[in-house]
Amino acid sequence: MLTCKQASQLVSQSLDRPLSWRELVQLRFHLLICNACRHFKQQLNQLLIAIEQLKNETVLDQTIQLSTDAKTKILQVIESNP
Amino acid sequence: MVDNVNNWLNDHGDYLYRFALARLRDPHLAEDAVQETMLAAIKSNSFKGDSSARTWLTGILKHKIIDLQRKQFREQPISDLIDLDASDTSMDDFFDQSGHWLDKPQTFNMPDNTLEQKQFLGVLDTCMNKLPKKLKAIFMLRDVHETDNEIICKELDITATNAWVMLYRARMGLRKCLELNWTGA
Numbered sequence: 113m114l115t116c117k118q119a120s121q122l123v124s125q126s127l128d129r130p131l132s133w134r135e136l137v138q139l140r141f142h143l144l145i146c147n148a149c150r151h152f153k154q155q156l157n158q159l160l161i162a163i164e165q166l167k168n169e170t171v172l173d174q175t176i177q178l179s180t181d182a183k184t185k186i187l188q189v190i191e192s193n194p
Numbered sequence: 195m196v197d198n199v200n201n202w203l204n205d206h207g208d209y210l211y212r213f214a215l216a217r218l219r220d221p222h223l224a225e226d227a228v229q230e231t232m233l234a235a236i237k238s239n240s241f242k243g244d245s246s247a248r249t250w251l252t253g254i255l256k257h258k259i260i261d262l263q264r265k266q267f268r269e270q271p272i273s274d275l276i277d278l279d280a281s282d283t284s285m286d287d288f289f290d291q292s293g294h295w296l297d298k299p300q301t302f303n304m305p306d307n308t309l310e311q312k313q314f315l316g317v318l319d320t321c322m323n324k325l326p327k328k329l330k331a332i333f334m335l336r337d338v339h340e341t342d343n344e345i346i347c348k349e350l351d352i353t354a355t356n357a358w359v360m361l362y363r364a365r366m367g368l369r370k371c372l373e374l375n376w377t378g379a
Contacts, residue, residue: 115293117285124362128336128343129354148298155369158302159318163338166315170216171209178211182225183203186232190199193233 114142119149123156199232206248210255217259217339219322223266230258259339264349267331288366302372314376321371325364332357333364 114122119142122135131139143150170176210231214224231254235241241250290296305311325333332350335341336357341349347357 115289116295117289117293120366121358121362124365125358128358128361148295151299151301152369154301155299155372156365158304159365159369159372160337162304162315162318165311166318167216167338169315171212173212174208176208176212176215178203178207178225178228182211182228183207185225186203186229187196187199189229190232190236191196 114138116142116146116149119143119146120152123149123153127156127160195236199236202232202235202247202251203228206251209248210251213252214255214259218262218334219319219338223262227255227258227262230261231255234258256339260335260341260345260349263331263335263339267328267350270327270331285363285366288370297373299369300373302376317372317376321368321375324371325367329360329364329367332360333368336361337365 119139122131122139125131126139143153207228210228211224214227215221218224218227231251234254234257235251238254241247288296305314322330322333322338332346335346335349336343343354343357346352347354350357352360
């Protein structure tokens with residue numbers, strides 16, 4: 113039987129590596145009977161969706177611009193670079 | 195040379211800056227990323243005209259974002275992380291001795307209008323910036339920049355297991371921060 117701590121670790125790792133069959137079976141069984149860990153899994157999914165939205169919002173926001181100061185500084189650095 | 199850069203900055207500077215800011219969430223780092231991109235662009239001479247200048251520059255920028263996060267990661271003292279072995283106590287805030295949740299996670303009330311959406315993303319931004327610096331760097335690389343784990347381990351010079359542990363901690367901290375600061379509708 114997995115503890116919630118172990119189950120949550122596997123939920124997180126499933127985003128980073130393929131789980132083994134044994135881990136998958138154990139995790140699925142745990143999630144079947146554990147509301148809290150199911151919610152944790154949903155939270156991570158919600159988190160990733162929100163990150164995607166935040167990225168899109170930033171990239172599309174025309175009011176966010178490279179400042180004139182920053183541009184000037186970059187040009188100075190380029191000029192002083194041999 | 196300077197003329198080239200001037201043109202690139204005028205045509206694509208704002209876009210490159212927003213692209214970098216979206217993935218670094220730090221205005222100064224994002225400016226550095228654009229600067230490093232320009233330096234690399236004039237040195238490389240690899241622009242072939244078969245892709246747009248913007249696509250080419252964005253390709254360079256993606257690498258520069260990884261470079262900058264690696265620097266962020268390495269500059270932080272190791273004490274930022276405590277030990278990474280399995281017996282650590284860093285998860286004591288979340289679980290009791292027998293591995294049960296201390297506070298059971300609830301799903302987030304996702305925003306259902308534009309204003310709420312903006313507030314929610316604002317909280318997310320704040321929470322990401324509250325992560326310990328090392329964790330923030332690896333989290334941003336993995337979950338925001340969507341870098342392959344293999345590349346992350348190579349760039350940060352850490353084992354895969356260490357990467358999983360750090361990402362787990364970062365995600366745990368972030369979801370907790372959202373729970374505490376986003377009450378939803």
